[in-house]
Amino acid sequence: MIGSFTFENLPCRVVFGSGTLASAKAEVERLGGKRALVLTTPQQEAQSKSLGAALGSVYAGLFSGATMHTPVEVTERALAAMKACEADCVVSLGGGSTTGLGKALALRTGVNQLCIPTTYAGSEMTPIVGQTENGLKTTVRDAAVLPETVIYDVELTLTLPASLAATSGINAIAHAAEALYARDANPVTSLMAEEGIRALARALPAIAARSDDREARTEALYGAWLCGVCLGTVGMALHHKLCHTLGGTFDLPHAETHTIVLPHALAYNAPAVPDAMARISRAIGAADASQGLYDLAKRLGAKLALRDIGMPESGIGKAADLAVTNPYWNPRPLERAAIRDLIARAWAGERPAAIKAVT
Numbered sequence: 001m002i003g004s005f006t007f008e009n010l011p012c013r014v015v016f017g018s019g020t021l022a023s024a025k026a027e028v029e030r031l032g033g034k035r036a037l038v039l040t041t042p043q044q045e046a047q048s049k050s051l052g053a054a055l056g057s058v059y060a061g062l063f064s065g066a067t068m069h070t071p072v073e074v075t076e077r078a079l080a081a082m083k084a085c086e087a088d089c090v091v092s093l094g095g096g097s098t099t100g101l102g103k104a105l106a107l108r109t110g111v112n113q114l115c116i117p118t119t120y121a122g123s124e125m126t127p128i129v130g131q132t133e134n135g136l137k138t139t140v141r142d143a144a145v146l147p148e149t150v151i152y153d154v155e156l157t158l159t160l161p162a163s164l165a166a167t168s169g170i171n172a173i174a175h176a177a178e179a180l181y182a183r184d185a186n187p188v189t190s191l192m193a194e195e196g197i198r199a200l201a202r203a204l205p206a207i208a209a210r211s212d213d214r215e216a217r218t219e220a221l222y223g224a225w226l227c228g229v230c231l232g233t234v235g236m237a238l239h240h241k242l243c244h245t246l247g248g249t250f251d252l253p254h255a256e257t258h259t260i261v262l263p264h265a266l267a268y269n270a271p272a273v274p275d276a277m278a279r280i281s282r283a284i285g286a287a288d289a290s291q292g293l294y295d296l297a298k299r300l301g302a303k304l305a306l307r308d309i310g311m312p313e314s315g316i317g318k319a320a321d322l323a324v325t326n327p328y329w330n331p332r333p334l335e336r337a338a339i340r341d342l343i344a345r346a347w348a349g350e351r352p353a354a355i356k357a358v359t
Contacts (some may be wrong), residue, residue, distance in 0.1 A: 005186035010232050012125060016152040016225065018218070021116065024051065024091065027149050028058050031112045033089035035060035037082050039101050040093045041067065044118070048093050051116075061085035063101075066092075068254050069132040069247055070100035078105055089114065092147070095168070096121035096254055103129035103145040115147040118156045120168040120200070120220060121255070122175050122228030125150065130244055137248025146232070152225060154218045162211045166300035167255035169204045169220055170293070172227040173197050174262045177289075178237050179230035180276035181269060183329045189233050190279070192226045197283035199223030201296060208300050239265035241328040242343070245319055246311065256309045259302050260349075263294035264342045267352035272332040290352040305349025316343050 015023055028036050036058050040048040045064040052059040063081040065074055078101055082090070089112040092102035100123060102113045107129060115124040127146040130139045160168070176193035179185060200223035206216035242265060243257050267290040270277050277289040286292025294304070303309055311319075320340035327334050345353060 002187055006184065007186045007188050008233065010125070010127065010146055010229070012146055013149040014152065014225065015149070016222070018154045018214075020151050020153040021051070021054070021156065024114065024116065024151060025055050025058060027114050027151060028055065028089060028091065031089060031114065031148055033058055033112060033114075035085065035087050036089050036091045036114070037078075037085055037087035038062045038091045038093060039066055039078065039098050039105075040064050041095075041097055044094050044098075047118075051091070051093055055091070060087045066094060066098040066101040068097045069137055069251070070097070070104050070130060072104075072131055072133045075101060075104040075108070075131070079108065082109070082111075087111070092116065092124075093118065095119035096123045099123045099147075100129055100131075102147065104131055106147075107140065107142060107145050110144060113147040114149045114151065116151045116153065116156070117224075119160060119164065119255075120157075120172040120224035120227075122172045122224050122231055125225065125228030126232035128232070130248075132248045135249055137244045139244060152221055154214065154221055157217050157221055158212060158214070162208050163301060164255070165207050165211075165220065166204055166297070166302050167259045169200045169224065170262060170297055170300075170302065171255040171258040172224040173200050173293070174239055174243075174258045175231035176227040177262065177266060177276075177280055177293075178239050179227075179234050180279055181273035181331050182234040182237060183331075184234045186234070189230050193230045194279050194283045196223045196226030196230065197280060199226065201284040204296070204300055236328050237265075238269060238323075238328065238330045238332075238334065241330075242319075242323055242339075245322045246306065246343075249319065249322060250311050250315055252306070252309050252311055256303055257306070259297050260304060260306055260309070260346050263290040263297070263352040264346045266290040266293065267354060268338065268342050269330065269332050270354070294352055303349075306343075306347040308349065311347060313347060316340060316347055319343050
């Protein structure tokens, strides 16, 4: 039975395929851009210079200082670069770090964004930006930060190492998984969520087996797009709160943190949302959602413990305190002791534990 719901489509243009990067200049011009600042990370500077050459007359300059968790001091430097080259729009080439920087600039200046993702982060499809200041990561939801246009080019993901594809892909799955039990969940988003999870769960093992599998890379990018739409359309819950807390406080790598935490967050919420767990289980072909995602990460060779990506054991208690402070809405009430146990298991890399429902 379908009940009442609200569904809002986000106004974002998507260009999907292979070789679609060639349309970048036309897409900038379509937005009315005349001077585009290209944003990227130091690791993708050479690729971005090639993009700059392809942009030709609309290329204004390059800022290659994007970094994870969008520190406000980096945004300040990018703002200065924008002013110096008199840019009237930005083109973000890269993963979530670069996309986040473009969004932060749009939030402050209102400039149009063309986003060209090279990972499966999904943030290019959301009106959400997470920013870090003084070790604390906070999120802002504002229509101004949604990119106007996104170019998905499968060619750009072929060089993404299989190990990074694995964690980036499970990060995308996390967006869809939480969409299935979000407070503002709806049937349309849930359809996209299950399909996005299914596509990624099928594609990621194929990529791990053969990194240049073009069909699998296409399916993974398609799944990541769907999962990103889910994240942009409905709200977040415990999983994202934990990852924002851990990433911002301990400077942990974003995708790896999501990969490790997701099975544990799902185990915590499972008693409260059995229908959502059934859909996740069906999408990944497993009997149990949390155990199945843990096994998927293990099969892909991803790290399973927060201690292995830089989190100190002494931080478990602090993380639990922060997680229950200004919490995101969650289908199950947050209990500090249970959250601490969840984080401790994730820190040690243990299997997710079945947690009894609150009475």
